[in-house]
Amino acid sequence: MSDRVIAPFEGFGLGLRPPHYADFLDHEIPVDFVEVISENFMVRGGRPLYILDAVRERHPVAMHGVSMSIGSADGVKPDYLRRLKTLVDRVDPLWVSDHLCWTGLEGFNSHDLLPLPYTEEALAVVCANINRVQDVLERPILLENPSSYLTFADDEMTEHGFMARMCEATGCFLLLDINNIYVSGTNHGFDPATYIAGVPVDRVRQMHLAGHSQGRDLLIDTHDQPVPDPVWALYDLACQRFGPVATMIERDDDIPPLGELLTELDIARARAGRLECAA
Amino acid sequence: MSLLAIQRGLRDHILANQSGQSEGVSARGAAGLAVYRHAYRAQLVACLRDTFEQTWSWLGDDGFDAAALSHIVAHPPCGWTLDAYGEDFPETLTGLYPDDPEVAELAWLDWSLRRAFDGPDADPITPEALAEVDWESAVLTLPPTLTIGEVITNSAAIWGALTGGEAPPAVERLPAPAAIRVWRQGLSPQYRSIDAFERQALAMALDGYTFARLCEQLGGPDDAERTVARVGGLLGTWLQDGLVCSAG
Numbered sequence: 267m268s269d270r271v272i273a274p275f276e277g278f279g280l281g282l283r284p285p286h287y288a289d290f291l292d293h294e295i296p297v298d299f300v301e302v303i304s305e306n307f308m309v310r311g312g313r314p315l316y317i318l319d320a321v322r323e324r325h326p327v328a329m330h331g332v333s334m335s336i337g338s339a340d341g342v343k344p345d346y347l348r349r350l351k352t353l354v355d356r357v358d359p360l361w362v363s364d365h366l367c368w369t370g371l372e373g374f375n376s377h378d379l380l381p382l383p384y385t386e387e388a389l390a391v392v393c394a395n396i397n398r399v400q401d402v403l404e405r406p407i408l409l410e411n412p413s414s415y416l417t418f419a420d421d422e423m424t425e426h427g428f429m430a431r432m433c434e435a436t437g438c439f440l441l442l443d444i445n446n447i448y449v450s451g452t453n454h455g456f457d458p459a460t461y462i463a464g465v466p467v468d469r470v471r472q473m474h475l476a477g478h479s480q481g482r483d484l485l486i487d488t489h490d491q492p493v494p495d496p497v498w499a500l501y502d503l504a505c506q507r508f509g510p511v512a513t514m515i516e517r518d519d520d521i522p523p524l525g526e527l528l529t530e531l532d533i534a535r536a537r538a539g540r541l542e543c544a545a
Numbered sequence: 546m547s548l549l550a551i552q553r554g555l556r557d558h559i560l561a562n563q564s565g566q567s568e569g570v571s572a573r574g575a576a577g578l579a580v581y582r583h584a585y586r587a588q589l590v591a592c593l594r595d596t597f598e599q600t601w602s603w604l605g606d607d608g609f610d611a612a613a614l615s616h617i618v619a620h621p622p623c624g625w626t627l628d629a630y631g632e633d634f635p636e637t638l639t640g641l642y643p644d645d646p647e648v649a650e651l652a653w654l655d656w657s658l659r660r661a662f663d664g665p666d667a668d669p670i671t672p673e674a675l676a677e678v679d680w681e682s683a684v685l686t687l688p689p690t691l692t693i694g695e696v697i698t699n700s701a702a703i704w705g706a707l708t709g710g711e712a713p714p715a716v717e718r719l720p721a722p723a724a725i726r727v728w729r730q731g732l733s734p735q736y737r738s739i740d741a742f743e744r745q746a747l748a749m750a751l752d753g754y755t756f757a758r759l760c761e762q763l764g765g766p767d768d769a770e771r772t773v774a775r776v777g778g779l780l781g782t783w784l785q786d787g788l789v790c791s792a793g
Contacts, residue, residue, distance in 0.1 A: 305628075308626065309664075310664055310665040311664060312661075312664060313662065313663070314663050315663075316732060333625040333626065335625075337548075338552070339547075339548045339549040339552050368552060370623075370625070371549075371552045371553065371556055372556075373623050374621055374622070374623060375622045375623055375624060376556070376581075377585075377588055377592075377622060377627050377630075378581060378585055380581065383551055383569065387547065391548055414577070415576070415580040415581065416570050416571065416573075416574035416578060416581075417570075417571045417573075417574070418551065418569050418570060419569060419570065419571050419572070420551075420569060421571075453577070481580065482576070483579075484576055
């Protein structure tokens with residue numbers, strides 16, 4: 267892995283989603299960076315790459331993936347890594363992130379972010395996979411805490427404890443999804459504040475803010491709502507602990523006009539700024 | 546329990562779509578397992594609806610979703626990108642609708658246009674670039690997004706009406722089998738119905754025939770002039786459609 271540096275603070279950004287492509291191409295949008303879903307642009311040509319190149323001329327870009335499957339017992343797929351590296355070389359992103367999860371195994375791909383048991387064995391597998399990815403991409407990556415809906419009988423440590431050791435062993439960084447902490451905390455009965463207190467301060471390089479929905483039995487990470495009050499309150503707590511960290515509003519369904527998301531992003535700016543001033 | 550065993554168990558549980566326990570999951574995991582089982586299918590159905598939008602429109606929600614769920618059981622996804630999921634959905638539809646060939650034809654058109662959308666880029670040449678071409682030895686290079694499908698119904702007209710939000714025409718069998726070519730011109734995926742003559746000409750061009758040999762093979766022994774004129778007309782259409790990337 268190269269010693270490429272990821273700056274501690276890159277400002278406030280939004281996810282680039284198809285309903286907003288024209289806004290980003292035709293207007294100056296007041297964001298410090300945009301985050302793209304890597305897989306949407308790991309294509310051979312056409313409009314997706316045209317749009318990406320045009321947006322990249324105006325804004326720094328962070329790449330966020332959903333298919334790395336960093337926790338697969340049978341490793342990260344070489345073809346996926348090759349294609350990801352090609353996109354990394356094209357974009358020169360601020361950073362590359364994916365999720366602490368597994369998506370597929372032995373030729374099957376669920377296209378869902380499936381949970382990992384937090385065991386010593388899983389930690390070794392994840393760390394080996396991270397090292398391989400970082401070697402190929404020649405940069406440290408960020409991994410995001412997932413929302414989860416079940417836990418495992420053999421769990422040997424907390425999720426934040428797992429992530430702390432993962433960072434220590436591999437030099438990777440964290441994308442802390444505040445909504446996911448809230449969702450998983452509610453679903454599994456842990457205290458989100460304790461979770462945040464256990465995350466290593468110097469490893470967090472990005473935070474996601476999003477909304478969720480109440481399912482029949484569990485909270486579901488739907489990204490189809492504005493950021494709710496309990497998530498904002500957790501964000502305040504995270505800002506107090508981690509200081510200025512790049513923050514993004516993540517919306518993937520029922521996507522509102524861009525102006526609404528920019529207003530939500532202004533709230534994040536204000537809350538983070540207020541806490542910074544108070545510090 | 547090993548990570549591999551846990552992951553195999555969860556994979557098999559999701560694929561089987563049966564309530565119950567998955568080995569290694571904590572005792573309170575039933576509700577969570579239901580979330581993952583549901584999310585897997587919901588995401589794939591949504592993916593197929595998105596890719597096969599006009600087929601979905603033609604079959605309606607219930608018919609399409611039943612076909613999609615049947616496909617998901619028979620063809621679990623194996624690629625890392627959802628974009629690749631659905632390549633064999635037209636085949637599934639052929640099996641499910643053996644007496645309605647327009648269904649699979651619509652699905653083929655949906656799929657091919659989606660693939661052309663983000664397929665490799667190519668730069669078509671202008672008619673002026675043909676001024677110096679030696680037609681005896683010239684080979685035409687066609688865009689990498691070009692694909693050709695055989696049709697026996699008026700599926701292209703149905704697809705066009707559905708896309709335009711118009712009432713689709715009734716299904717009709719064509720008087721003779723024909724074809725549709727799909728490609729991307731600039732950033733826009735395109736399709737056009739073609740006759741058997743153009744179909745054969747494109748197949749030969751794709752096979753690397755020289756332009757002279759292509760004309761020779763397409764025409765009978767007595768109508769060489771007529772064939773050259775006809776192929777010349779095709780060449781004009783191809784140039785206009787951005788289908789010729791080089792000739793030399």
